[in-house]
Amino acid sequence: MQKITPFLGLDGQAEEAANFYTSIFKSSKMKNVVRYGEAGPGPKGTVMSATFELEGQDFIALNGGPHFTFSPAISFFVNCETQQEVDDLWEKLSKGGEKQQCGWLRDKYGVSWQIIPTALGQMLHDKDAKKSNRVMKAMLQMKKIDIKALKQAYEQSP
Numbered sequence: 001m002q003k004i005t006p007f008l009g010l011d012g013q014a015e016e017a018a019n020f021y022t023s024i025f026k027s028s029k030m031k032n033v034v035r036y037g038e039a040g041p042g043p044k045g046t047v048m049s050a051t052f053e054l055e056g057q058d059f060i061a062l063n064g065g066p067h068f069t070f071s072p073a074i075s076f077f078v079n080c081e082t083q084q085e086v087d088d089l090w091e092k093l094s095k096g097g098e099k100q101q102c103g104w105l106r107d108k109y110g111v112s113w114q115i116i117p118t119a120l121g122q123m124l125h126d127k128d129a130k131k132s133n134r135v136m137k138a139m140l141q142m143k144k145i146d147i148k149a150l151k152q153a154y155e156q157s158p
Contacts, residue, residue: 005058006076009068010109014061017109018050024092025054075104075112082117083147089115090144103145117147123154 010017015033022028031051036042042063049062080086090099093115096108103116123135131154138153139145 002058005060008059008061008070008109008111009064010061011066012063013109014050014063015047017111018052018059018061020107020109021054021059022052024089027056028052028054031058070106070110070112072104072106072112075114077114077116080115080117086115086117086145086147089113099143101143102139103142115145117145117150119147120145120150123150126154 008014008017018030018033022030029052031053033047033051034049036044036046036048038044042048047063049060051058051060053059078089080089086103090105093107093113094105097110098106100106103114103120104112105115106112120135120139124132124139126132126135134153134156135150138150142149
């Protein structure tokens with residue numbers, strides 16, 4: 001068992017959300033679904049929690065009710081190697097949610113994700129401040145991150 005596990009509080013959608021996320025990420029699986037028993041507090045037989053794994057990371061989704069909601073102050077940062085991976089995750093995770101600026105999106109459950117190509121970090125950390133500045137300016141104009149456009153800004157002649 002990993003030492004730190006992200007715990008998602010949902011309002012009756014724990015199993016649905018776990019199935020949604022495991023259908024999107026290639027290396028993922030449902031691990032366990034726990035149902036309420038006689039003691040409650042939910043109706044007997046309904047889902048209390050679902051444990052699932054995405055890309056080697058365990059998560060727990062709990063049907064905790066409407067009392068707590070998600071905020072972009074906490075998000076899941078996904079490193080993507082290719083534009084195809086960015087495109088695929090962007091479209092699937094944002095379906096029913098909201099596409100936001102700079103590679104951020106909010107999924108249909110209210111969870112915030114950053115779908116970011118590793119190339120962005122590499123270009124932003126370049127020792128040439130002019131190059132990294134151009135990349136930052138280009139990225140700030142984007143919703144979904146476009147690697148080709150970032151590379152054009154990076155390689156642009158001064």
